[in-house]
Amino acid sequence: MRVTIAEVARRARVSKTTVSRVLNNKADVDAATAVRVREVIAATGYIPSAGAVGLARGVTRTVGMLVPGLTPPWLGELLQGAADVVESKGYGLLLSTAHRGAAALDEFSRRVSAKAFDGLLLVEPPDALRHLRVLHDSGLPVVLVGDRVRHPAFPSVGADNRQGGAAAARHLLGTGRTRLATVTGPRAAGCTADRLNGFNDAVRAAGLTLDPRLIIEGEWTSESGEAAIRQLLASGPAFDAVFAHDDLTAAGVLAALHATGRSVPGDVAVVGFDDIPLAAHTQPPLTTIRRPLRDMGAAAAQQLLARLGGAAPPEGPTILPTSLVVRGSTTVHDGH
Amino acid sequence: MRVTIAEVARRARVSKTTVSRVLNNKADVDAATAVRVREVIAATGYIPSAGAVGLARGVTRTVGMLVPGLTPPWLGELLQGAADVVESKGYGLLLSTAHRGAAALDEFSRRVSAKAFDGLLLVEPPDALRHLRVLHDSGLPVVLVGDRVRHPAFPSVGADNRQGGAAAARHLLGTGRTRLATVTGPRAAGCTADRLNGFNDAVRAAGLTLDPRLIIEGEWTSESGEAAIRQLLASGPAFDAVFAHDDLTAAGVLAALHATGRSVPGDVAVVGFDDIPLAAHTQPPLTTIRRPLRDMGAAAAQQLLARLGGAAPPEGPTILPTSLVVRGSTTVHDGH
DNA sequence: CTGAAAGCGCTTACAG
DNA sequence: CTGAAAGCGCTTACAG
Numbered sequence: 001m002r003v004t005i006a007e008v009a010r011r012a013r014v015s016k017t018t019v020s021r022v023l024n025n026k027a028d029v030d031a032a033t034a035v036r037v038r039e040v041i042a043a044t045g046y047i048p049s050a051g052a053v054g055l056a057r058g059v060t061r062t063v064g065m066l067v068p069g070l071t072p073p074w075l076g077e078l079l080q081g082a083a084d085v086v087e088s089k090g091y092g093l094l095l096s097t098a099h100r101g102a103a104a105l106d107e108f109s110r111r112v113s114a115k116a117f118d119g120l121l122l123v124e125p126p127d128a129l130r131h132l133r134v135l136h137d138s139g140l141p142v143v144l145v146g147d148r149v150r151h152p153a154f155p156s157v158g159a160d161n162r163q164g165g166a167a168a169a170r171h172l173l174g175t176g177r178t179r180l181a182t183v184t185g186p187r188a189a190g191c192t193a194d195r196l197n198g199f200n201d202a203v204r205a206a207g208l209t210l211d212p213r214l215i216i217e218g219e220w221t222s223e224s225g226e227a228a229i230r231q232l233l234a235s236g237p238a239f240d241a242v243f244a245h246d247d248l249t250a251a252g253v254l255a256a257l258h259a260t261g262r263s264v265p266g267d268v269a270v271v272g273f274d275d276i277p278l279a280a281h282t283q284p285p286l287t288t289i290r291r292p293l294r295d296m297g298a299a300a301a302q303q304l305l306a307r308l309g310g311a312a313p314p315e316g317p318t319i320l321p322t323s324l325v326v327r328g329s330t331t332v333h334d335g336h
Numbered sequence: 337m338r339v340t341i342a343e344v345a346r347r348a349r350v351s352k353t354t355v356s357r358v359l360n361n362k363a364d365v366d367a368a369t370a371v372r373v374r375e376v377i378a379a380t381g382y383i384p385s386a387g388a389v390g391l392a393r394g395v396t397r398t399v400g401m402l403v404p405g406l407t408p409p410w411l412g413e414l415l416q417g418a419a420d421v422v423e424s425k426g427y428g429l430l431l432s433t434a435h436r437g438a439a440a441l442d443e444f445s446r447r448v449s450a451k452a453f454d455g456l457l458l459v460e461p462p463d464a465l466r467h468l469r470v471l472h473d474s475g476l477p478v479v480l481v482g483d484r485v486r487h488p489a490f491p492s493v494g495a496d497n498r499q500g501g502a503a504a505a506r507h508l509l510g511t512g513r514t515r516l517a518t519v520t521g522p523r524a525a526g527c528t529a530d531r532l533n534g535f536n537d538a539v540r541a542a543g544l545t546l547d548p549r550l551i552i553e554g555e556w557t558s559e560s561g562e563a564a565i566r567q568l569l570a571s572g573p574a575f576d577a578v579f580a581h582d583d584l585t586a587a588g589v590l591a592a593l594h595a596t597g598r599s600v601p602g603d604v605a606v607v608g609f610d611d612i613p614l615a616a617h618t619q620p621p622l623t624t625i626r627r628p629l630r631d632m633g634a635a636a637a638q639q640l641l642a643r644l645g646g647a648a649p650p651e652g653p654t655i656l657p658t659s660l661v662v663r664g665s666t667t668v669h670d671g672h
Numbered sequence: 673c674t675g676a677a678a679g680c681g682c683t684t685a686c687a688g
Numbered sequence: 689c690t691g692a693a694a695g696c697g698c699t700t701a702c703a704g
Contacts, residue, residue: 018691083431
């Protein structure tokens, strides 16, 4: 039999009101009374029912997190960052997946409507338009996380993709490369243009120009990286470096280069983006632009909790800096 | 203003009881009445408050999931498998991390006590003894998932590690290797002995014996794999194959072999365990024993939901078969 | 077939 | 400093 506040009150010979007061550290409770109540609480191991407290207070102390799926390699760090702050503030994290498509999203919408959580972290939300508007109208506090999708109506946290693209170009140029190829993300992704523009900026700043025939659209997969390189090798202009817009694509680039007998970084240098776990274990290890994924998750969670605490939403998007991680795919002196 | 059951009842000119009845598809509601109520529900977009329903029914329709952290590379698939079944049954998934140590576990224990969920999925639970016993006594339905920790008091889902170890040995022997080295997991992990025993079984069945000097204890990291190989190369007997007890360790093995000028699979063949995303992208790609992680997550979730539905817990642990995935680290004919 | 009432386990004015 | 009562939004015997 679960012990309830009524039971505690009875044993401490006070009213439920008083128990509630000491539970919530309200002032105006006689010291001796408070001690007695606390003793009973300790003795019985009483913990208030989350559901009952939630109903009475109109609040769940839970935040929802909608992710596109649980298998993207960059997701773990982001989730961990968010989980750490959410948990440390005593909130629960209710995880939902858009993985099963429309059915999953409908399920999810029901939970939103059922007030199953106080606020929402949206990671690269799919099918943005439709659901996002509904969310906004629902008044539920929402924070977007990620670089693919942005929406003016919501606060968001992402990485500095333009700066990252520029860093990639500068590093490549710095190692003496001049004919730079790029395998981008899908055009539809918000970060693709940023990474490309940053890259282009740095190239022009060095007095060079990008050959448009060396820019291939990828789709965040190693297969697309492989295909891009094979295509370039078969019928494109020569190149001595490749900037892939993510590490998975870069892994495909590496594989295609290896399969066709090119040496890395001897013949071609390769830079990726993200710094997922895999990046350190390719052969050679991958130089990459690191997205601060854990910090992104943490920042988003912090913003959301601040809003739940009554803070005003930040004006613009929050952009965290990326950093260059140099490994063997661009230089032989990587200290590995 | 959120619409409540009272509001629906008023508009449909019935009692809350009747609305509740049609909500829960009880029989004995006049067809016309039901239609009218449903119309109001549709028109208002009414969704019952999860918290209120939970309090009234004594049930949350949420399952908790405690993971050691969110960054292990094998976790994504497992989580996805669990999330798919949990979500498809209309349950929520409340994720907790043991990542921040004792403080996180205490937070977590509070949620257990607060009845924040109906059942619990425990992934490789840390600090098993103490918390597990408390959980068991609490009467909360629990299912364990993973291969490192097992506990007789709980139903569990894992992979067939012994069979996996045997498959690794048979494959290696089949490619003509005879001097087999092993980098195991930590001795404390339950699966380490199983993988080693299975490996040993198959070796003996082939009329050979394992050289104990070629068995090194690792710790599930690429660093430990690298160190093991360097040690073997420096002062151990010769070997022409390595079975690493997980893919991360195998990646370290590959790196050490490469750094010391050994060719894979020419000089040494390498087999890993798990088949994490990284395995397909090492150079050469890693032959490995695949754990059915997604199926494991799904099976555990299914068992848990079945118990919540009143089913009796299964007697023994549920053991899912592993499978051999052949790639370039053991054979040049990998079709890659 | 339908509704009034009690109850789930808390919190929060309101009185004293 | 303390308690009785109402209320959060549902469900569920119990009566009719």
